[in-house]
Amino acid sequence: MAEPLKNLLHPGLVKDMARHVLRVSPGFDADRFTQLATENMDALELMQRAERIKDAFTQTLPADYAAAAGILRNALPQANTPGLSGWALLPVNQFVSEHGLGHFDLSLALLKALTPHFTAEFGIRRFIHAEQERALAEISGWVADTNHHVRRLASEGTRPRLPWAMRLPALVKDPAPILPILIALLDDPEDYVRRSVANSLNDIAKDHPALVADFVEAHIEGASTERRQLLRHASRTLLKKGDAKALANFGFAAAKEIGADLTLATPVVTFGDKLGFSLTVRNEDKAPQRLMIDYAIHHMKANGTLAPKVFKWRQLDLPAGGSQTIGKDHAIRAITTRRYYPGTHRVEILINGAIAASADFELRMD
Incomplete structure (x- = not known):
């Protein structure tokens, strides 16, 4: 600790x-x-x-x-x-x-x-x-x-x-x-x-x-x-x-015709372990696009509401019709600036600042 x-x-x-x-x-x-x-x-x-x-x-x-x-x-x-x-x-x-x-x-x-x-x-x-x-x-x-x-x-x-x-x-x-x-x-x-x-x-x-x-x-x-x-x-x-x-x-524009499929590898996470997820991004537009991909973890607070914290992730340059799959392991562990509570949390994908996909996961505290 x-x-x-x-x-x-x-x-x-x-x-x-x-x-x-x-x-x-x-x-x-x-x-x-x-x-x-x-x-x-x-x-x-x-x-x-x-x-x-x-x-x-x-x-x-x-x-x-x-x-x-x-x-x-x-x-x-x-x-x-x-x-x-x-x-x-x-x-x-x-x-x-x-x-x-x-x-x-x-x-x-x-x-x-x-x-x-x-x-x-x-x-x-x-x-x-x-x-x-x-x-x-x-x-x-x-x-x-x-x-x-x-x-x-x-x-x-x-x-x-x-x-x-x-x-x-x-x-x-x-x-x-x-x-x-x-x-x-x-x-x-x-x-x-x-x-x-x-x-x-x-x-x-x-x-x-x-x-x-x-x-x-x-x-x-x-x-x-x-x-x-x-x-x-x-x-x-x-x-x-x-x-x-x-x-x-920084060379980004509002994303157009972007498909995003989010998959959780660990829909249930035990405190101290990692939340694993992958994202497949598809550029369905007719022009290449530069994408800034971030993710937000919506942590449960003591009163049961969710509060998001945004994390930087990746930058992708996708050609027209192109796609790419990327993965991430996010540690859920003790830190001095946050107290964790068990229950339903959410991971949210942001592409050029806009919400593109989300999924809920359960956090268990031993």
């Missing part, structure tokens, strides 16, 4: 955090910090644990924010000295976000310094929300930083709908202020950064589909393989929904 996410923050890590802070601040009450941070920790989920550790910092670091920020910065890893890194920096993000607005520039500098050792995408969002123009003026300069973690922070931290983080309603409503950041990073040499750009554009597409479809059209002509992959990933929500312009951007 997968390790619970909450265990990314654990008592052993808290003790290491106390040791790193004590190294740079001999007056730090490491024992009290550890006691406060780990109290009843086992009953808390991940973000609650981070909040608890953040509160422990609030009670044990200097009340003067500038002094506290200086200690936290000095406790980051140095050239040959380990320090606060990884998930230990999630509560540091929260500390800076909660206490640092009155020291705007100092806080952004600290978040920029810590992001190579974890990420500061959670910490900078309150600054963007509070003073968007001021924050983006600073963050925009990070697109040219030599450190790819900092460049990624410029795109990831400004995502309108960043998972696990506060939403940025002003950017949800009008994402135009962050488009120059995304354009500057379209051809970043690091895939890590380019995927962040794609995710930000995909966020925007959920509220402004036409804007993203137009953006892709404007930047796809003559694009490198890497940029084309970025733009395709940025368009994934639009493509799954069959958005006509998004499909056209």
Whole structure:
């Protein structure tokens, strides 16, 4: 069974955090910090644990924010000295976000310094929300930083709908202020950064589909393989929904005269096994067609309703009168982001965004 996410923050890590802070601040009450941070920790989920550790910092670091920020910065890893890194920096993000607005520039500098050792995408969002123009003026300069973690922070931290983080309603409503950041990073040499750009554009597409479809059209002509992959990933929500312009951007049109026969190899699936199915696609039109084939699993929820999750599958180029059969095994196993329930589920085939075939299967839980 997968390790619970909450265990990314654990008592052993808290003790290491106390040791790193004590190294740079001999007056730090490491024992009290550890006691406060780990109290009843086992009953808390991940973000609650981070909040608890953040509160422990609030009670044990200097009340003067500038002094506290200086200690936290000095406790980051140095050239040959380990320090606060990884998930230990999630509560540091929260500390800076909660206490640092009155020291705007100092806080952004600290978040920029810590992001190579974890990420500061959670910490900078309150600054963007509070003073968007001021924050983006600073963050925009990070697109040219030599450190790819900092460049990624410029795109990831400004995502309108960043998972696990506060939403940025002003950017949800009008994402135009962050488009120059995304354009500057379209051809970043690091895939890590380019995927962040794609995710930000995909966020925007959920509220402004036409804007993203137009953006892709404007930047796809003559694009490198890497940029084309970025733009395709940025368009994934639009493509799954069959958005006509998004499909056209990648050479797809509404499918015409397509036959689709779906066959389940495993109409009954035991949890932990795989759902097997095959699809025979026939182009019954008089012209060749490019087909984007996805599938959706409609998972049963606790209340008995079904909720779909779309998965990418295959791209086919079929001549007039041509056909092809493809197969898929989809694992039904424990993951941290979904709870499964027994009963009737459904698999649905999407061809160029339109439903082409479907079949029900039974899920049994041992």
